Amino acid sequence: MSDFDIVVIGSGPAGQKAAVQAAKAGKQVALIERDALLGGACVHRGTIPSKTLRENALRVNNMRKNATLFQFKLSEDLEMATLIDRLDDVMKSHDEYMRRQIDRNAIKRIHGRARFLSPNEVEVTSVRGKKQVLNTDYVVIATGSFPRKPEQVPIDHENIFDSDSVLSMLYLPKSLAVLGGGVIASEYASIFQALGVRVIMIDRYPRPLGFLDKDLTDNFVNAFQDMGGVWMGNSVVKKVCFDGVNDVITELEDGRTIITQKLLCAAGREANVKDLDIDNAGLALDERGVIPVDGQLRTRVPNIFAAGDVIGPPSLASASMEQGRRAACNVIGLEVGSMPEMIPVGIYGVPELSSVGMTEQEARKAHGQIIVGRAPFSEIARGHISGNQDGMLKLVCDAEGRRLLGVQIVGEEATELIHIGQMALLSKSDVDIFVESIFNFPTLAEAYRVAALAVIGQRARRNSVY
Numbered sequence: 001m002s003d004f005d006i007v008v009i010g011s012g013p014a015g016q017k018a019a020v021q022a023a024k025a026g027k028q029v030a031l032i033e034r035d036a037l038l039g040g041a042c043v044h045r046g047t048i049p050s051k052t053l054r055e056n057a058l059r060v061n062n063m064r065k066n067a068t069l070f071q072f073k074l075s076e077d078l079e080m081a082t083l084i085d086r087l088d089d090v091m092k093s094h095d096e097y098m099r100r101q102i103d104r105n106a107i108k109r110i111h112g113r114a115r116f117l118s119p120n121e122v123e124v125t126s127v128r129g130k131k132q133v134l135n136t137d138y139v140v141i142a143t144g145s146f147p148r149k150p151e152q153v154p155i156d157h158e159n160i161f162d163s164d165s166v167l168s169m170l171y172l173p174k175s176l177a178v179l180g181g182g183v184i185a186s187e188y189a190s191i192f193q194a195l196g197v198r199v200i201m202i203d204r205y206p207r208p209l210g211f212l213d214k215d216l217t218d219n220f221v222n223a224f225q226d227m228g229g230v231w232m233g234n235s236v237v238k239k240v241c242f243d244g245v246n247d248v249i250t251e252l253e254d255g256r257t258i259i260t261q262k263l264l265c266a267a268g269r270e271a272n273v274k275d276l277d278i279d280n281a282g283l284a285l286d287e288r289g290v291i292p293v294d295g296q297l298r299t300r301v302p303n304i305f306a307a308g309d310v311i312g313p314p315s316l317a318s319a320s321m322e323q324g325r326r327a328a329c330n331v332i333g334l335e336v337g338s339m340p341e342m343i344p345v346g347i348y349g350v351p352e353l354s355s356v357g358m359t360e361q362e363a364r365k366a367h368g369q370i371i372v373g374r375a376p377f378s379e380i381a382r383g384h385i386s387g388n389q390d391g392m393l394k395l396v397c398d399a400e401g402r403r404l405l406g407v408q409i410v411g412e413e414a415t416e417l418i419h420i421g422q423m424a425l426l427s428k429s430d431v432d433i434f435v436e437s438i439f440n441f442p443t444l445a446e447a448y449r450v451a452a453l454a455v456i457g458q459r460a461r462r463n464s465v466y
């Protein structure tokens, strides 16, 4: 007899949803978390902390933009704690809500470090060193990821930080080098720049966020540079060191040297299996360094499933939650099919960026001729009212100008607005739906209508030519 039907390791977005789904189906579930608080990287070191800092950065940015209305200057030596003042409350309320949810679903919550003894036995060691062994029919691994530490970057969490420690800085620095041009780097670089820090972003690629539509990344780089930030593309970091006094020295492979007060290293993440002894369960990482799974999220060991960052991209809280839920459904035998292919991306930089479906470049490659309609927020009444005129929404359509292929948005509310386009894409609607439907006014959603009219105008011109 097993102690549990399912043992879930990790209480981040993937583990939480897996445990709740399995318990709701009447299974005996244990959720193991090594941290004192529930929620994983998403709540404690990632999504929620960075977005809390961003809220204050947006306030500062808005004050600066409205300098004629307010006499505004950030105080010298501003403590980071002031800038993330709401974070403790946000994290505690999240932990409380998760605890209540776990308890009311009769999930056994166990705090301790889990490791496999065999495919059906998980040993948990508490902080006091007490060990217990859980026998289980199934396991869902949801242990997430941790920041990659490149050899040449000696992260000391005092001068040279990673994304786990960057918010533990005591004071807002005067200058910051950000190593990386991915999502974490772009979010933090633009947030700190909006707060008035002199930020230099360094990446080996020519532009940041290379997977996004070029219009969006151009807009992001321009906005970052307009705030005073420096983007250094095509630059490989060779060595980083603290000078022992005040500054961090970053040497590039081309011989250039950058001196800043602090450095944030955001050079990717690695699957977190350090303590799990996965080989005892018959598992191994693949060549990408993640736990490989099939379309049902099952590993090569039949009773073990995995979900979230530990299985690799897209490495998003949003996708991890759904993977967790689906992993549990597959364990139980509830029909859920495979994961949706169309996953939106939301980047909470300053400005905000969001994308779903094809970029303009991908669509041109796949379809040759396409029609693109743009709506600058400066042409939208709500943009004028709220002072959000810097954004843009772009609809990417097929050559006929009918079928929607993708939606790309930059500017405030981009991550919310994208879902309208996502629903249109999923329901395979023609672009005309945005013109034939009536939206609330004034809203930024009007941008869909304006961009659709631009597409329909080009379609009409094209048809009259042919």
Ligand SMILES: Cc1cc2nc3c(=O)[nH]c(=O)nc-3n(C[C@H](O)[C@H](O)[C@H](O)COP(=O)(O)OP(=O)(O)OC[C@H]3O[C@@H](n4cnc5c(N)ncnc54)[C@H](O)[C@@H]3O)c2cc1C
Binding pocket: 009, 010, 011, 012, 013, 014, 015, 032, 033, 034, 035, 039, 040, 041, 042, 043, 045, 046, 047, 048, 050, 112, 113, 114, 115, 142, 143, 144, 145, 163, 184, 272, 275, 276, 307, 308, 309, 310, 315, 316, 317, 318, 319, 320, 346, 348
């Ligand atoms: C700075 C930053 C910002 C981000 N912003 C966003 C965003 O805006 N939107 C978005 O969708 N995604 C965002 N992400 C990504 C998101 O945080 C992750 O995709 C998500 O947290 C992954 O969820 P998970 O459940 O797989 O793992 P995690 O959230 O990493 O949780 C894993 C849990 O497992 C526990 N654990 C690990 N090993 C063991 C063990 N041996 N025993 C017991 N417990 C263990 C850990 O303590 C942890 O609590 C961001 C990430 C970072 C770093």
Ligand SMILES: NC(=O)c1ccc[n+]([C@@H]2O[C@H](COP(=O)([O-])OP(=O)(O)OC[C@H]3O[C@@H](n4cnc5c(N)ncnc54)[C@H](O)[C@@H]3O)[C@@H](O)[C@H]2O)c1
Binding pocket: 150, 179, 180, 181, 182, 183, 184, 185, 187, 202, 203, 204, 205, 235, 236, 237, 238, 266, 267, 268, 269, 314, 315, 316, 345, 346, 347, 348
């Ligand atoms: N809003 C969101 O959805 C959100 C926010 C943050 C993080 N995340 C997730 O977290 C994951 C990790 O993000 P990340 O930004 O750390 O990783 P990443 O892999 O996206 O980017 C790392 C970057 O570092 C650069 N780099 C590495 N070593 C270098 C060197 N020596 N010199 C110059 N450049 C170097 C790489 O070229 C790359 O562009 C992402 O996959 C993302 O899905 C999502």
